Amino acid sequence: MADRTMVPFPSNAIVPRKDADKRPVLEAHHLGIDFGGLTAVEDFNLTIGRSEIAGLIGPNGAGKTTVFNLLTSVYQPTRGTILLDGYDTKGKNxxxxxxxxxxxxxxxxxxxxxxxxxxxxxxxxxxxxxTSFPASLTHFFGYSQAEKAADRKALELLDFFSMADMRDMPAGALPYGDQRRLEIVRALAxxxxxxxxxxxAAGMNPSETARLMENIRRIRDEFDIAVLLIEHDMNLVMGICEGICVLNYGRVIAKGTPRQIKSNPKVIEAYLGKKAEGKNA
Amino acid sequence: MKKNLFQNMKKTSRKNLVTYLICFSFFAAVRIMGATDNLTRHFSSLLVPICINVILAVSLNLVIGFLGELSLGHAGFMSVGAYAGCLFAIKFKEILPAAVRLPLAMLVGGMVAALFGLLVGIPVLRLKGDYLAIVTLAFGEILRSVIINLNFTGGASGLKGTPQDATFTAGFAAVILTLFVILNLADSKHGRAIMSLRENAIAASSVGINANGYKLMVFSLSAFFAGIAGVLYGSSVSILSASTFDYNKSIEILVMVVLGGMGSIRGSVIAAALITILPESMRALADYRMLIYALALIVMMILGTSEKFMLLRHALSPRRLLSKAVKHFRYKKEGQNNG
Incomplete structure (x- = not known):
């Protein structure tokens, strides 16, 4: 799987249509965003292949969540382009x-x-x-079939995390771990x-984290999708990510396989400061 | 335990059925009272206003309770609908019979109000909370001033000559239509999308909900029903005057929604009926009406966030009391059998 890790993708390389399924699912080219005078992310490049599990790590305040917000158009980038499955997301909500x-x-x-x-x-x-709008207002015109199908599909998805028996609980009343799982289910839906x-894995104990790792792999395999995750738990990141991108002060300081990242002096410096010895990144 | 049809229904459909039952039994009770000559003139003059207020409260609840935005311009939409519908009714006074004229006037009034809902919705999409409330408030006041200064609306002296088509039956039909549409909407994919915006707009957008689109939809749908209520009102008074649709009217509707519970349609129905009946029954306190509304709002806000009150309310809920009574009865019976 090492050959699928993130390598900077040439920005002009649009894959021919016949190879559409070999096209990376997500590409970011020279992405940057300024908040007023502050540059939060600068020259961020990332390529994620189909059904790859990738990690985005970095110290607190490095700009990881900002990258997520850029990728999902919560913020519009000041510079650069994002290609989602080959399509530019510029100007999209x-x-x-x-x-x-x-x-x-x-x-x-x-x-x-x-x-x-x-x-x-x-x-x-x-x-x-x-369900069309008139169907929603009248509950005729195929409303019940569509609604039943939706119930089935939703329960199927909840079953993936064995949460189907919690269906009627208010989401806010769920235990913390289940809330995190429900968020994933909702996203998968x-x-x-x-x-x-x-x-x-924030706030999870080691055994829950281990289960989460297993679940992330299952998501990738059963739904056949790519996963990009931000995480501070290095066991999880090193354990399941095929490619890792390290961010510090809004800039990418390293990319590579878990093994490469672990021994990268720049990464160790970012996490532990200069003159660090050992490599427990 | 064997379950009957009622228990087999979805929880939401069961709740809705109770709401419809309340409305229909009220209607039946009034009809029976009318047939047996027990209906006082005073009470029968309140029947159409009750319908009007129920429609207003239920439709405002769509914005406040379901979308979670505060709108203080509901009387504005009502006035637009009232004038559009009444002008239509006057125009077709000679041509159409009352049974056709009123529904058509309602449709016209509703459509025009919905259009205004859309027009107000577009600029206020970027606003939230207090700011949205202020803009909608200003919108209502602007509309009132405009209507007073126009010629074809009768200006300050009001619009006369609208056929008096509004009957309790017509009003009741409009209430049922409103309830049908809004209760159905609440239990559908579109309704869930609206509620998800109330709960967390960022998360809703992240799962593909078009926030602006749904806000516009809610605004115009709510305005549509406010317009219908306006037409009903215009067809029940001899002079339609713009000064009725002032800030206080919007607040009155808001009080109904808050008293009934934001997001609770049944609550809105009951609160709207009570707020229509009570002030008329307590004429002596008429001068203090706005004061009482304000106090009621403050008390509701305090009680609504008080945990102890919630527990008390839960303990005293009719369903709980009923099931307790049933259990008690069964227990007693078993005790008798054993002993």
Whole structure:
């Protein structure tokens, strides 16, 4: 899998249509954003292949979440381009890039707390439910079939994390770990081509983290999608990521396989400061 | 335990059924009272206003309770609808019979109000919370001033000559239509999208919900029903005067929504009916009406966030009391059998 890791993708290389499925699912070229006079991210390049698990790491305040916000069009980049499955996301809204195939979770959980677990997933399925507006107002014209299909699909997705029996609970009443899982389920419900996870293991104990690692692999394999994750838990990152990109002060300081990253002096310096010895990055 | 049809229904459909039942039994009760000559003139004059206020409260609840945005311009939409519908009714006074004229006038009033909802919606999309409330408030006041200064609306002296088509039956039909549409919407993919925006707009956008589109949709749908209520109002008064649709009217509707519980359609229905009946029954306190509204709002806000009150309310909820009573009864029966 090492050959699929992130290598800077030549910005003019648009893959021919017949090779569309070999095209990287996500490309960022020379991405940069300024907030007033502050440059939060600068010259960020990233290429993620189909069904690759990639990691984005870096010290606090390095700009990792800003990169996520750029990729999902929460912020519009000041410079550079993002190609999602080959299509430019310039000028698109968050909901439009989601339709193009990118879904995410949030560092500080953002569930629809007062809605049921099932409804949270059904909001994720929104664009997949074929109910017309008149059907919604009258509950005729194929409303019940579409709604039943949505229920089935939502329960199927919840079952992936064995959460189907919590369907009627308000999402806000779930235990912390389940809230994180529900966020992932909701993101998966939009049938993305790439899933962005923002600190999925935050606040989890080692055994939960181990289960999460297994689940992320299952997501990649069963849904056949790429995963890009931000994480501080190095066991998780080193354990499942095929490619890792290290960010510091808004700039990429290293890219490579977990093995390469672990021994990269720049990375060690960023995490531990200068004159560091050992390599427990 | 064997489950009956009622228990087998989805929780939301069950809740909705109760709401419809409340409305239909009220309608039936009034009809029976009317048939047996027990209806006082005073009470029967309140029937159409009750319908109007229920529609207004339910439609405002769509914006406040479901979308989670504060709009203080509901009386504005009502006035636009009222004038559009009444002008239409006056125009077709001779041509159409009342049974056709009123529904058509309502449709026209609703459509025009919905258009205004869309027009107001577009500039206020970028605003949230207090700012949105201020802009919608200003919008209502602007509309009122414009209507007073126009000629074809009758100006300050009001619009006269609207056929008096509004009956309790017509009003009731409009209420049921409103409830049908809004309750259905709440339990659909579009309704879930609206509620997800209330819960967390950023997360909703991240799963493909078009926030601006849905806000516009809610604004214009809510305005549509406010317009219908306006037409109903215009068809029940002899002179339609723009000064009715002032800031206080918007606040009155808001009070109904807050008293009934934001997001609770059934609550809005009951609160709207009560707020229509109570001030008329307590004429002596008429001067203090706005004061009482303000106090009621403050008390509701305090109680609504008080945990102890929530627990008390839960303990005293009719369903709980009922199930307790049933359990008690069963227990007693079993005790008798055993002993």
């Amino acid at each position: 968050s909901f439009q890039v989601n339709k193009m195939g990118i879904a995410r979770t949030f560092q500080n959980i953002r569930l629809f707390a007062n809605m049921s677990v099932l409804d949270n997933v059904k909001v994720g399925l929104h664009n997949k439910i074929k 939009t049938q993305p081509k790439i899933l962005l996870l923002d600190e999925p």
